[in-house]
Amino acid sequence: xxxxxIIGGGPAALILAAELDTTKYKVTLCERKKTxxxxxxxxxxxxxxxxxxxxxxxxxxxxxxxxxxxxxxxxFTNTDLIAWLNELDIPTFIGSSNRVxxxxxxxxxxxxxxxxxxIKARGVSFQLDTKWIGWTADGRLxxxxxxxxxxxxxxxxxxxxxxxxxxxxGGWKNLFEERGVKVQQFRAxxxxxxxxxxKDFIEKHEGKPLKNIALTYDKHISTGELVISKFGxxxxxxYALSQKIQExxxxxxxxxxxxxxxxxxxxxxLRSKYKSSSQSKVTAILKNDLNLDRSSIGxxxxxxxxxxxxxPDLLVQTIKSVPVTIKxxxxxxEAISSLGGIALDxxxxxxxxxxxxxxxxxxxxxxxxxxxxxxxxxxxxxxxFVLAAYLNKLDE
Ligand SMILES: Cc1cc2nc3c(=O)[nH]c(=O)nc-3n(C[C@H](O)[C@H](O)[C@H](O)COP(=O)(O)OP(=O)(O)OC[C@H]3O[C@@H](n4cnc5c(N)ncnc54)[C@H](O)[C@@H]3O)c2cc1C
Numbered sequence: 001x002x003x004x005x006i007i008g009g010g011p012a013a014l015i016l017a018a019e020l021d022t023t024k025y026k027v028t029l030c031e032r033k034k035t036x037x038x039x040x041x042x043x044x045x046x047x048x049x050x051x052x053x054x055x056x057x058x059x060x061x062x063x064x065x066x067x068x069x070x071x072x073x074x075x076f077t078n079t080d081l082i083a084w085l086n087e088l089d090i091p092t093f094i095g096s097s098n099r100v101x102x103x104x105x106x107x108x109x110x111x112x113x114x115x116x117x118x119i120k121a122r123g124v125s126f127q128l129d130t131k132w133i134g135w136t137a138d139g140r141l142x143x144x145x146x147x148x149x150x151x152x153x154x155x156x157x158x159x160x161x162x163x164x165x166x167x168x169x170g171g172w173k174n175l176f177e178e179r180g181v182k183v184q185q186f187r188a189x190x191x192x193x194x195x196x197x198x199k200d201f202i203e204k205h206e207g208k209p210l211k212n213i214a215l216t217y218d219k220h221i222s223t224g225e226l227v228i229s230k231f232g233x234x235x236x237x238x239y240a241l242s243q244k245i246q247e248x249x250x251x252x253x254x255x256x257x258x259x260x261x262x263x264x265x266x267x268x269x270l271r272s273k274y275k276s277s278s279q280s281k282v283t284a285i286l287k288n289d290l291n292l293d294r295s296s297i298g299x300x301x302x303x304x305x306x307x308x309x310x311x312p313d314l315l316v317q318t319i320k321s322v323p324v325t326i327k328x329x330x331x332x333x334e335a336i337s338s339l340g341g342i343a344l345d346x347x348x349x350x351x352x353x354x355x356x357x358x359x360x361x362x363x364x365x366x367x368x369x370x371x372x373x374x375x376x377x378x379x380x381x382x383x384x385f386v387l388a389a390y391l392n393k394l395d396e
Contacts, residue, residue, distance in 0.1 A: 001026045004391070005141060005149055007132045008157035009036035010168070012363025012380035015084075016155060017119045019388030025153070027124040030143065031167070032131035037112045038166035039159060043377065044108025050085065051078040051378040053098045063379065064243060064369045068344055072382040075389070078374075081381050088114050099374050132158075134175045153358050155351075155387065157380075160338035160364035161186040170338070172365070180355050182343040184367045187246050188335035190239040190376075194327040195232035201302045206230055208295040214263035216321070217241045217255070218248070222371075223263060228295060231330060239336065240371040246329055246339060259322040261296045270316045282309060290319070337376055341367040350390045351383065362387055 002025050006013045009031030017029050043049070052059060056077045063069040082092050082100060090111050091103040102111050120126075131144040140148035161170025173183045210226040215237045222240035226233050238245075241257065248255045262270060270290065277289040286292045286300070301309065303322050308314045332338060342361050347353055351360040362383040370376050 002152040003028070003150065004153045004155070005030060005151040006155045006157060007141070008159060008363070008365075009033070009126075009128075010157060010159050010363060010380065011037065011040050011377055012159075012384040013155070013157035014040075014115050014119065015381050015384035016157065016362065016388045017124045018115060018122065019385055019392075020122075020124075021392040022123045024392065027122075028127055028149070028151075029119075029124055030127040030130040030132060030149075032129070032144075033167040034129050036116055036126070036128070039163055039168055040112055040377075041108050042163055042166055044111070048102055048108045048111065049099045049372070049374040049377070050092060050102065051081050051100045051374040051381075053078060053094045053100055059375075059378075062370055062373070062375050065344070069368060069370075069379060069382075071349070072386045073378075076382040076385040078378055080385075081378055084381075084385070085111075088118050090114050132172070134178075151358075153391070154360070156359065156361040156365060157363045157384070158365050160341055162188065162332055162335040162338045164333055168364070170341075170365075176342060181346050181353060184340040184343055186332055186338045186340040188329045188332045189242045189246065189339045189369055190336035190372050191242055191332075191334065192229060192234035192330035193232045193238055193242075193245065194330065195324065196327060197228075197230075197232075198302055201298055202228070202230055205295045205298050209235070210259075210261070210295055210299070211293075212263065213237060213296075214260040215241055215257055216260070217244055217257040220244050226259075228299075232326070233324070234330070236372050240373075242329070242371075243339060243369045245326060249326075249329060253327075255326045256323050257326060259299070259324055261292060261300070261319050261322065262290065267316065267320055270319060271313070274312050274316055282315070286319075292319070336372055337364060337369075339367070339369055341365045343367055351387050360387060 004025040004027050006017055006029040020027050056073055059078055060066050060070045060073050085092055092100050093103055094100055130146055133144055134142045136142050136148045140150045142148050158172050159168030170186050176183050205228045208228050214221055214223045220241055222237050224237035226235040226237050245255050273289050277285045279285045286297050304318050308318055342365055344367055351362050353359045363380040370379050
C-alpha cells in the first residue's frame with residue numbers, strides 16, 4: 001500500500017479522508033490542533049451554512065475564478081453534498097433564503113463527529129497536535145512533535161489565513177515559497193469595511209441592521225443585509241462584493257459603493273409615492289410613505305447634503321443610490337475567509353503542485369474566492385471529493 005499523508009483537518013481534508021480508498025492507501029491525517037475542524041465549528045456558531053440550493057450552472061457563477069472551480073462542482077454538486085451528508089446520517093434542510101443547513105436539532109459538533117466517525121471507520125489514522133513545519137533535506141515531511149514522515153503522496157489542506165485561533169494562520173506560506181511555489185498575498189475577504197462615520201450617527205445607529213438593501217460596485221450588484229458597526233459596514237450584502245472592493249483598494253485610497261435602500265421599488269414608484277404624500281415633513285414622508293427605518297433615514301442624512309434633502313427629486317434618486325465611501329478593509333484575522341494563497345497556475349487540473357512531486361493542495365489554501373452563503377464550504381468539500389476520486393483511480 002502507498003503511504004498518503006493529509007495535512008490539515010478542515011472540511012477539505014475530512015471529505016478527502018472519508019472518500020480515499022483505504023485498501024489502496026495507508027492514510028494518516030495530521031492536524032496541528034488537539035481537535036479537528038476548529039474553523040468548521042466556528043462557522044457553526046453563526047448557523048452552519050453548508051451549501052446553497054440553486055441550479056449548478058448558476059451556482060458556479062458565484063465563484064472566482066469560476067472557470068477554475070466549475071469542473072469540481074460538475075463532479076460533486078451541491079445536491080451531491082447534501083446526499084453525501086444524508087448518508088452519514090446528517091439530515092439537512094433548505095432555509096427560506098435557499099441556504100442549506102443541518103437539521104436544527106443537530107449541533108455543528110455532532111455534524112463534525114459524524115464525519116470523523118465515518119473516517120475512523122475506514123481505518124484512517126489521526127495525528128492530532130501535530131504541526132507540519134516543512135521538509136527534511138531528504139524530502140520527508142517534518143513536524144514539530146513527531147519524527148519526520150516518509151510519504152508517497154502528501155495532500156496539503158491547511159486552510160487560508162483568517163481566524164488564526166482555529167489553526168488556519170497561513171504560516172505555511174514561506175515553506176512553499178522556499179520551494180519556488182508562488183503564494184499570493186493574503187487579504188481579508190467576506191469582511192467588514194471601514195467608513196468614516198459622524199460621531200452623532202454612530203452613537204445612534206451602531207449595531208443596527210439595514211435590511212433588504214442592494215449594493216452596487218463597478219456594475220456588480222448584491223442584495224441582502226448590512227449591519228452598521230463602529231468600524232463601518234458588515235453583513236452578507238457587502239461580503240459578496242469584498243473581493244471586487246479589495247481589488248480596487250490595492251491601488252486606490254478609497255472606494256465608493258452605492259446603496260439602494262429600496263431595491264424592490266423603481267425610481268418612478270418612489271417618486272410617485274413621495275409626491276402623493278399628505279405629510280409636510282421630509283422625515284415623516286420617508287418614514288410613513290416610503291417605509292424607511294430610522295437607520296436608513298440617518299444614513300441618507302449622513303451621506304447627502306441639506307440641498308439634496310430639501311429637493312424631492314434628488315432625494316428620491318439618492319434613496320436608490322446612496323454614495324458610501326469605504327476607506328479600508330477590516331482585519332484579515334476577523335474575516336470569514338481570505339483572498340490569496342497558492343497561485344492557481346502552481347497546480348494542475350488534479351490539484352498536483354507542479355514544483356513539488358507527489359504533493360497536492362486543496363481547499364482555502366488555494367487562491368480562489370466565494371461569498372458567504374455556503375459557497376465556501378461547498379468549494380472545500382467539492383475539491384476534497386474530486387481529489388479522492390482522482391487518487392483512487394491513479395495507476396489503475
Ligand atoms: C466566522 C466564520 C464563519 C463561517 N461560516 C461559514 C458558513 O456558514 N458557510 C461556509 O460555507 N463557510 C463558512 N466559513 C468558511 C469556512 O469555514 C472555510 O472556508 C473552511 O473551513 C475552509 O476549509 P479548509 O478545509 O480549506 O481549511 P480550514 O477549515 O481552515 O482547516 C485547515 C486546517 O489545517 C490545520 N493546519 C494549518 N496549518 C497546519 C500545519 N502547519 N500543520 C498541521 N495542520 C495545520 C488548521 O489547524 C486547520 O484545522 C466561515 C468561516 C468563519 C471564520
